[in-house]
Structures are given as structure tokens and as C-alpha cells.
Amino acid sequence: MATSAPGAAPPSTGQPATTNLRVYSTLSRSKEPFEPIAPGKVGIYLCGPTVYKPSHIGHLVGPVIFDVVKRYLTYSGYQVTWVVNITDIDDKLIHEAAKRGIGVPELAREMTADYMTNLAALGIDTIDHFPRATDNIPEIVDFIQALIDKGFAYAAAGDVYFDVAKDSAYGKLSGRDVASMQGEGGEMADRKHSVADFALWKGAKPGEPSWDSPWGPGRPGWHIECSAMSRRLLGETFDIHGGGLDLMFPHHENEIAQSECCHGQPQAKYWMHNGLMQAVDEVGKVGGRNTRASAAGSVDAAGEQAAQEAGKMGKSKGASPFRDLLKTFSPETIRLFILSSHYRSPIYFSDARIGEAAKSLETFYRFFQRYERVTGRSYYQVPARNQRGSEVASTGDTLKSVAERRERFLEAMDDDFNTGAAVAELFELVRALNRLVDERHLEDPGKKDAAALATLDEGVAVLRELASLLNLFQQPVVSAAAAGANDELVAGLMGLVIELRADARAAKNFAVADKIRNKLAELKITLADRPGGTDWTIG
RNA sequence: GGCGCCGUAGCCAAGAGGCUAAGGCAGCGGAUUGCAAAUCCGCCAUCGUGGGUUCGACUCCCACCGGCGCCUCCA
Known part of the structure; x- marks a missing residue:
């Protein structure tokens, strides 16, 4: 497994930053000229993983893309700070830890390590900060208190909720109408003023991990950590906020509501959302692309089925762990696969495509x-x-x-x-x-x-x-087979075989020469006759 | 039901109101080679369907068909 590429991002050139870059922002639904808030400096916050299960390829799409974004901005003369948060306390962690009979911190440690290993394998060494929610509880509590003080949040039976009705701008990112929202239901519903309200602080149930707070023991809601940690590391307003398209609502919408109501200024200037990785069966095409075949009557049953089986690599689909994917494909292959299509488009994933x-x-x-x-x-x-x-x-x-x-x-x-x-x-x-x-x-x-x-x-x-x-071709890729080629004995034998074949060729005995080449081909060894002599590759 | 995205060659995938519609995989022809491999050259799409706007649309608008996502603490 490869480790981080040397050198990280190219060093800043100190030259005037490019003025031609245009970035699509979900807020405006259009490409905007890129102008950082502070000249020459860029702050990026990317929503990272909830560490309750091993990461799958979908979790690494964002990092691969933003690694390129940071490299490009740095190359263009900006000084870039990139933050990726680790959500290490959450319902999913609590449930998973209970299921496995281990503690939440232990689970978080294990899955964070898995995530970090995957990042390293992909050569992503450009992330400057990995703040963890549990390391930022005081900051989070302060943030919540400020929202209460300003009248945007209310405590209710040990919980604290954000009062969506108080935020006239709510819904601006995802284009949603507050009135039509279902929101978090369940037992919390009756504590909330409105179904659209969401939890900033969740009072602890017996046995759950908790931290003290003015509202009693509990833990942060899902969205507040990002508001608090992005502010701590990047300021009240920073340049780029990224994440998967699935986070646009409710996560980012709620983040904006929290941060902007608290600060009275924009949280981020550009909101970048990457398309989601979708699983697809090996057979047939996806989406509307087999329309014509179907319409023409030449229905491809397998293809149709494949289309129906296509689905997001989400938790319910049980996508395989990324570390398993690395057994089949090199990190470089996976990077190229991800970067071959536009970051805002969905990527249909299959072994054949990679x-x-x-x-x-x-x-x-x-x-x-x-x-x-x-x-x-x-x-x-x-x-x-x-x-x-x-x-x-x-x-x-x-x-x-x-x-x-x-x-x-x-x-x-x-x-x-x-x-x-x-x-x-x-x-x-x-x-x-x-x-x-x-x-x-x-x-x-x-x-x-x-x-x-x-x-x-x-x-x-x-x-x-x-x-x-693009963080491509930074260091030699050595396959197991190629490593074997360095073996002294193998090299010596190959030298002998090639010499004998050269003799046969010189004597125009092509039957023997070709037999040698064909037999070697069966062993996955390819011979190539070049102007400077014959060389061979394995694998 | 609400909001949104998409439909480009056998497959993957950029792009774009008028200039040769990138590139990759596969395939075909040629150069090269003893023959190959590799490499190079060339070929292989009129852009889901039907309307509309325009001097002109694949690119804008509408409808339809098909697919997908979110609305459920999924990156």
C-alpha cells in the first residue's frame, strides 16, 4: 500500500493568484468568479465522515476532489487551509458500539484509523486539520448558548432545538419550503415548536455517552459541530464549504441557519457539492441511457434490472469497505476513475468501470x-x-x-x-x-x-x-508481480531466455523464438523487441 | 406528492447557439515489426422524442418518454 506522496501540494508560488477560476456554488446555482475573502488566502471546510463503519469509496470521493482543489489553488498562488471534520459522536456510533459491545470512543478510534489509512493510501496528505466533535464540546456548547441568547434556539426537556421559524432565510441553500417539511419526528416531535426544528443538543438517555452542559448531560446534534469547528479553525465566514450532495439538506441547510443566525454574516462564500457514487450492476447501462433500446422494443432485461439495482452507496446498500477495493485496484486507478468525470455528476461505480x-x-x-x-x-x-x-x-x-x-x-x-x-x-x-x-x-x-x-x-x-x-504519477507504482521481476534469479533466468531467443532469431529460427514468447505470455510475461534489444515486463 | 439532476458513439465521459462535438475502453484499416507487443496515423456519434424561439440549436424554452437523487442524522 502506498503512503502519502512526497511534497504534498505544490508549494505556493507567491505569484499573483489566478483570476480566471470560476466555481459553481450551490447557493447561487451558478458558476461565480472565484475571489477569496482575504486576498491570497483560502479556507476550505469539507464535511468528513461519521466514524461508525469502515469507509467505502463514496466517503473518499470528496477528499479526492478537494485534494485536487487545494492543489490547484495552491499552484495558482493561494495559501490554502483545508479542514475535514471527524464526527465521532452520534446516534449511529452509539448504536454500532452497542451492537459490537464496545465503547463509542473505541469504535471511533478504530474507524477514524480506517479512514486515515484510506486517505494515506490515496496520497491525500493535503488536509491541514481533522477536528473531532468530541474535542470541541466547549466550543459547541458556547455556540448553542449564543443561539439561545439571540433567540434562535430554545431548550426543552434537556434538549436544545433550533427555532427554524426565527430564521427567515431558512431553506435558501436547498430551495425548500419550511412549511412542507417533515423534519425529525419520533419522540422529539412534541418537544419541538415546529417539525422543522432540529436538535442542537440532545439530552442523554441512560447509558449514553454525555457531556455536561447548561441544559444537563447530553451530546451535540449532528449539525452544530460543523458550525462550531469551522468557526474555530476558519473564522465566521470562510471561502469554500464542501460535501456530498446528500448533505445539502438537511445538514448544510441547518449549518447555514446556525452559523448565519449566530454571526449575522455568511458562513461560506462558495458551497461546493460533489455528486454521489452510485453502485451499478456489471450488466447494462444506468439511468435513462437504455431508453432507446427499451422504447424500440428490444428490451434488454438484464440492463433494465441493472438499472433498477443501481443505487447510492449509502449505508443501506452495504457498499464494501474501501480497504477491500484497494486489494483489487491501485489508489491511482481509483483516483483517475473519480477524476475522469465531473465532480458534480453522479459516478456510477462498478469493477468493470474502474x-x-x-x-x-x-x-x-x-x-x-x-x-x-x-x-x-x-x-x-x-x-x-x-x-x-x-x-x-x-x-x-x-x-x-x-x-x-x-x-x-x-x-x-x-x-x-x-x-x-x-x-x-x-x-x-x-x-x-x-x-x-x-x-x-x-x-x-x-x-x-x-x-x-x-x-x-x-x-x-x-x-x-x-x-x-491531480495527484497522479507522484511515485512509482510497484505491483506485486513487478516486484518479483527484481528478483536476481528471475532476472538472470530471463536474461538467459532472452539471449537464447535472440540466437534463434538471428538464425531465422522464428518457430523457436515465437514459442518462447508465447510460452512466456502464458506466464503473464510480455516480451518486446525494440531497437535497443528485447525487454520484458511481467503482470 | 414537493424540490432537484440527468439522457452525447458498442461502453465510460467532456463540451457547446454558428468554427474539426475532447479524451478513454472496445473495434476496424494503415505505418512500423521476421511475426508480435508497444507506438504513431486514420476510421467509428448529429447529441432521448415531439414542438417552439432564432438567420442558425446538440447547446435556450415547453411538453412528453426514460432514469436518478433528496424530502428518513447516508460523503
Whole structure:
């Protein structure tokens, strides 16, 4: 399992920050020019996990996306502070801990560790703070008290509720009408002034974890921790608040209500919501996409069934733990899969679809090997350009193409972090560089061309620059099979086999040469005859 | 029922009022190769259906069909 990528986000360049970035905000339902509240500085708060079960892939979509957001902002000259909260006290933790016969803190520790391990595997080392709800109880209690003092909340039988009727702006994020809300029902209903009111503090029942408060022992409601912790770490108003689309209501709506009623100013300037990961059966398409087949009468029963089985990777669907997914797919594959589509769109998840991402990554890995054959240097040792301001000299076809692709990549990122379009430019970059190697025969040992090699290096530096913004190709991926290739004995035997095959080829004994290659292929070993000799890869 | 999103090639997926509708996977043809692998070049979509607005729409509006999400403390 890979650990964090070295270097974290590219260092701030100290240059003027980009002015072209546009960010879609759920509040305005439109893309807005990005202008941080304090020049040069950006605060980001992302709603993190409730740590009661192992994280599944859906929990890691936000971190992957905001890791890229932070990298891009940093690269663009901003100083970014990114906060991800850990909800470690909540009904779900209480129930799960009881079910397993362990304490809530123990459960929280275990699941927080699981989450952290997954983040590390994905190379996400850009998060600055992981505040836990239970570490911030005094701040939370103060926050609630302030809301009561200002008349926006009321205590009732050990609980405290937010009085939605007092907030005329309530519903502005999700576009909901207070009157039509069902709200939290159950036994709390009769304590609340309105069904739409939500708990800020929940009085403890016997045996439940609790903290002292002016309203008796209890614990925070779900939303208040985020209001309190975001204020502590980022201030009353900060730049970007993110989270899954499912949190828009009620969580973020309630957060806004709490924070803005308490402070009398906006909580966050931009609200970014990522689309949800959806599970889909391997068979058939999803959504309305099989409409035509069905309408035409050629009903694909399997496809229809698959569509019906598609569903959010939520708690009820029992999505498999992320750590299991890592047994099948590399972190890099999962990152590419997530970043290949737009962050606001839902992502339909299946092994086959992630498998496609894995295949497409091979294009890059093969190019990196080719680069090493040509230059003797590892792609991973090429210093990444990390200054947005420095332009690429566009002399010659290749560099012209490299500069253009870089420009398009950056434009895509400026357009509300369009990573899908940006990824396409990475493929185009590699194509341009492969073309250069082909045309100048750089793999041919007898044809070293200093100018072409310099161009290749420049192109690779740009590839590294752009890829690092997506946290891709930061360090070599070593598969178990590839690791075996380093074995001295294996290497020696392969050298012998290749030598014997070379002799056979020299003698035009292609039957033997091909037999060797075919038999090796059965062992998952691929031979490639190149200008400089034959090399082999495994896996 | 209320609110919202979506429907682009065999599959995944960007995009966009007029310029060649990105890229990936799969497939086909060619170059290269002893043959391959890899690489490169080329081919493969008129954008769910029906109307409307416009000089012009796949892109805007309406309707319909189909799918999905939220309204239940799910990232």
C-alpha cells in the first residue's frame, strides 16, 4: 500500500493568484468568479465522515476532489487551509458500539484509523486539520448558548432545538419550503415548536455517552459541530464549504441557519457539492441511457434490472469497505476513475468501470518506461514544474503542442475544476511525446538527438507539473508481480531466455523464438523487441 | 406528492447557439515489426422524442418518454 506522496501540494508560488477560476456554488446555482475573502488566502471546510463503519469509496470521493482543489489553488498562488471534520459522536456510533459491545470512543478510534489509512493510501496528505466533535464540546456548547441568547434556539426537556421559524432565510441553500417539511419526528416531535426544528443538543438517555452542559448531560446534534469547528479553525465566514450532495439538506441547510443566525454574516462564500457514487450492476447501462433500446422494443432485461439495482452507496446498500477495493485496484486507478468525470455528476461505480481506468493508466506507465529507456532517467525523478506563471517555450511542433495542451488543461481546471477535460489533455500530452520519440527514433541507441531529447524533457516536466495537480504519477507504482521481476534469479533466468531467443532469431529460427514468447505470455510475461534489444515486463 | 439532476458513439465521459462535438475502453484499416507487443496515423456519434424561439440549436424554452437523487442524522 502506498503512503502519502512526497511534497504534498505544490508549494505556493507567491505569484499573483489566478483570476480566471470560476466555481459553481450551490447557493447561487451558478458558476461565480472565484475571489477569496482575504486576498491570497483560502479556507476550505469539507464535511468528513461519521466514524461508525469502515469507509467505502463514496466517503473518499470528496477528499479526492478537494485534494485536487487545494492543489490547484495552491499552484495558482493561494495559501490554502483545508479542514475535514471527524464526527465521532452520534446516534449511529452509539448504536454500532452497542451492537459490537464496545465503547463509542473505541469504535471511533478504530474507524477514524480506517479512514486515515484510506486517505494515506490515496496520497491525500493535503488536509491541514481533522477536528473531532468530541474535542470541541466547549466550543459547541458556547455556540448553542449564543443561539439561545439571540433567540434562535430554545431548550426543552434537556434538549436544545433550533427555532427554524426565527430564521427567515431558512431553506435558501436547498430551495425548500419550511412549511412542507417533515423534519425529525419520533419522540422529539412534541418537544419541538415546529417539525422543522432540529436538535442542537440532545439530552442523554441512560447509558449514553454525555457531556455536561447548561441544559444537563447530553451530546451535540449532528449539525452544530460543523458550525462550531469551522468557526474555530476558519473564522465566521470562510471561502469554500464542501460535501456530498446528500448533505445539502438537511445538514448544510441547518449549518447555514446556525452559523448565519449566530454571526449575522455568511458562513461560506462558495458551497461546493460533489455528486454521489452510485453502485451499478456489471450488466447494462444506468439511468435513462437504455431508453432507446427499451422504447424500440428490444428490451434488454438484464440492463433494465441493472438499472433498477443501481443505487447510492449509502449505508443501506452495504457498499464494501474501501480497504477491500484497494486489494483489487491501485489508489491511482481509483483516483483517475473519480477524476475522469465531473465532480458534480453522479459516478456510477462498478469493477468493470474502474477496470477501464486501470487500463487507460497503462498508457502512462508504458510511456514512463519508454522515457526511462530513452533517457536513462526515471520519470519520477524529473522535477515537476510547479509555477503556474512560467510559460512553456513553444518552439517546434512538439513544444507548441505541449504548450497548447497545458493551456487547455489549465483552462479546464479554471472552469469549475473540470478534471475530466483536464485528464484528456494528459493523454494528448503523452501522445505528442510518443510521437516525438517515434519521429526522431529516440529509442534507437544510434540516433541520439540532443535537441529532441531536450524537448522530450521539457514535455515530461510539463506532464509532471499537470499530473501533480491531480495527484497522479507522484511515485512509482510497484505491483506485486513487478516486484518479483527484481528478483536476481528471475532476472538472470530471463536474461538467459532472452539471449537464447535472440540466437534463434538471428538464425531465422522464428518457430523457436515465437514459442518462447508465447510460452512466456502464458506466464503473464510480455516480451518486446525494440531497437535497443528485447525487454520484458511481467503482470 | 414537493424540490432537484440527468439522457452525447458498442461502453465510460467532456463540451457547446454558428468554427474539426475532447479524451478513454472496445473495434476496424494503415505505418512500423521476421511475426508480435508497444507506438504513431486514420476510421467509428448529429447529441432521448415531439414542438417552439432564432438567420442558425446538440447547446435556450415547453411538453412528453426514460432514469436518478433528496424530502428518513447516508460523503
